[in-house]
Amino acid sequence: xxxxxxxxxxxxxxxxxxxxxxxxxxxxxxxxxxxxxxxxxxxxxxxxxxxxxxxxxxxxxxxxxxxxxxxxxxxxxxxxxxxxxxxxxxxxxxxxxxxxxxxxxxxxxxxxxxxxxxxxxxxxxxxxxxxxxxxxxxxxxxxxxxxxxxxxxxxxxxxxxxxxxxxxxxxxxxxxxxxxxxxxxxxxxxxxxxxxxxxxxxxxxxxxxxxxxxxxxxxxxxxxxxxxxxxxxxxxxxxxxxxxxxxxxxxxxxxxxxxxxxxxxxxxxxxxxxxxxxxxxxxxxxxxxxxxxxxxxxxxxx
Numbered sequence: 001x002x003x004x005x006x007x008x009x010x011x012x013x014x015x016x017x018x019x020x021x022x023x024x025x026x027x028x029x030x031x032x033x034x035x036x037x038x039x040x041x042x043x044x045x046x047x048x049x050x051x052x053x054x055x056x057x058x059x060x061x062x063x064x065x066x067x068x069x070x071x072x073x074x075x076x077x078x079x080x081x082x083x084x085x086x087x088x089x090x091x092x093x094x095x096x097x098x099x100x101x102x103x104x105x106x107x108x109x110x111x112x113x114x115x116x117x118x119x120x121x122x123x124x125x126x127x128x129x130x131x132x133x134x135x136x137x138x139x140x141x142x143x144x145x146x147x148x149x150x151x152x153x154x155x156x157x158x159x160x161x162x163x164x165x166x167x168x169x170x171x172x173x174x175x176x177x178x179x180x181x182x183x184x185x186x187x188x189x190x191x192x193x194x195x196x197x198x199x200x201x202x203x204x205x206x207x208x209x210x211x212x213x214x215x216x217x218x219x220x221x222x223x224x225x226x227x228x229x230x231x232x233x234x235x236x237x238x239x240x241x242x243x244x245x246x247x248x249x250x251x252x253x254x255x256x257x258x259x260x261x262x263x264x265x266x267x268x269x270x271x272x273x274x275x276x277x278x279x280x281x282x283x284x285x286x287x288x289x290x291x292x293x294x295x296x297x298x299x300x301x302x
Contacts (some may be wrong), residue, residue, distance in 0.1 A: 039238065049236040053243055058230055066226025067247065073139060073222065074208045077146035081207070082200070084147065085154025090184060092159050103155075111152035116213045119145030123218055138221075142214035146207055153203055161196035162188050194266045201259035205252045223247065 009017060039045050052058040091103035110118070123141035126132040132140050165188055173183035215225030223244055231240040 042238075044238045049234070049239045052230070052234045052236065053239070058234070062226045062230040062233075063223065063244070063247070066221060066223040067251075069139070069220065069226075070208065070211045070222040073142045073146070073211045073214065073220070074204075076143045077150065077207050077211075078204055080143070080147045081151040081154055084151040086158050086189075088151060088155035089158030089162070092155065093162065095180070107152045107155045109152075110148045111156070113149070115145050115149040115210055116217060118148050119214055119218060121145075122148075138214055138218040141218055142211060142220050142222075145214075146210060150203055150207055154200065157196050157199045157203065158192070161192035161199075164195055165191055194263060197259060197263045197266070201256055204259075205255060208252060208255070209248065 036045075043049075088103050088107055091099050092107060094100045094103070119141050122144035123137060126137050126140050126144075127134075162184075170183055170188065173187050178186070211220070211222045212224040214220035215222040215228075219225065227240045227244045231237045234240070
């Protein structure tokens with residue numbers, strides 16, 4: 001079976017792929033064995049370093065509160081950045097120059113600045129120009145930095161998703177008299193959601209991970225920052241890093257799995273929902289009988 005992008009591998013290609021796969025897994029096993037040996041030599045596999053994670057104190061006092069702050073900051077940033085990014089992306093496609101140019105300037109400006117720098121600027125702004133307390137300031141700064149950066153990235157995702165649709169969609173909407181706003185809201189955006197979903201989910205995963213920047217630079221008590229306190233109390237730096245990494249992997253895996261399920265559901269919902277015709281129905285159509293009514297020809301009634 002041959003396509004433009006892919007040829008079904010023949011016997012030689014299958015043997016080569018199998019050999020490369022075996023070689024890869026062998027090298028991976030050797031790397032893991034080497035890491036295990038190094039950790040064992042350094043005493044990082046001793047049960048005393050891992051035992052705290054089997055008790056509730058390490059989780060309820062350090063990790064779970066940190067995870068809650070991570071989810072809080074990421075959720076707030078997602079809720080604000082998604083609609084803001086959609087508005088900016090649509091504004092960049094406006095026919096009005098006074099809308100398109102400022103939107104483009106905002107997107108290009110904030111997309112070019114590192115998210116950590118945005119967090120630092122936001123922290124200074126809240127400290128010098130607002131009455132936000134020092135306890136709430138790290139959360140405000142982290143959310144602000146994440147929103148400004150990710151809304152700009154999502155704006156480009158939305159714009160690319162809409163532009164990827166066939167022009168016939170817009171032309172058909174214009175032919176039946178729909179305004180551009182109606183075309184965008186009723187026709188283009190609903191279809192573009194499925195196209196944009198993988199890129200949007202990738203950016204949401206980035207939001208979850210970037211909350212750790214606030215813990216490193218601003219003292220925000222997210223998961224990675226809470227790990228540092230736990231490691232200082234139990235003297236298990238490497239094990240704590242490994243456990244937190246696993247937590248992040250599980251969290252992002254759940255997010256991507258939900259997105260995959262949602263994407264599949266959206267794709268299925270866009271399929272035809274008409275009734276499937278059986279053999280008898282086809283015979284009825286051929287004889288002019290449809291649902292109990294009969295056609296009487298071109299000049300008759302149906």
